[in-house]
Amino acid sequence: MTALCLYRDSVRSDWVDYNGHMRDAYYLLAFSLASDALIERIGLDEAERQRSQRSVYTLEVHLNYLRELKLGEPLRVEAQLLGHDSKRLHVYFSLYRGDDAEPAAVSEQMLMHIDTGIARCAPFSPAVLAQVQQLAVSSAGPWPAYAGRVIALPGTRQGGAA
Incomplete structure (x- = not known):
């Protein structure tokens, strides 16, 4: 698996809470x-989004906080494409402190390709789908530890009202 680094920054002062x-x-x-960087990587940069009236919207996010980050610390976000179909991307993002090997946080997300002219899902264009397929091959690897998790208290019913 080739790590796809999509974003680098450092913890800014306005990002820090009262606990530091x-x-x-x-x-x-x-x-x-x-x-956003992933969307550009697959061929949906701002010009293409305007031209085609297509974009990608986030449908669902799961976020796990694993380690704290503090003011000024460098961070990077890498991505792994876990799955896709003609309209959706199942993406796993890992946020790292600097060059650490263990993530400080992870986020599993489901993204949907949208025709913004009619606000409905739409299949990826052949060119974008080709980029998605290439990304799927280059980011193939073991299933991440925090992917596919469910939020529930032990002994509570999952999937509906009690």
Whole structure:
């Protein structure tokens, strides 16, 4: 598997809370900015989004906070494409502190290709789908430890109201 680094930054002062840690919302912001870079990587840059009236929207996000980040620490976000079809991307993002090997946070996301002219899902163009397929091959690897997790208290019913 080839790591696909999509975003680099450092923890900014306005991202830090009263405990001196990066606020939870800014982890999601870093993943969102990496998602923007992914969308450009598959051929949906701003010019193409305007021309085709196509974009990618986020349908679902799971975020696991694993280690704290503090003011000024460098961060990077890498991505692995876990799956795709003609309209969706199942992506796993890992956020690392600097060059650390273990992630500080991970986010599993389902993204949908949208025809923005009618606000409905639409198949990827052949050119974009070719980029998605290439990304799937280059990022193939073991299933990540935090992918596919469900939020529930032990002994509670999953999937509906009690």
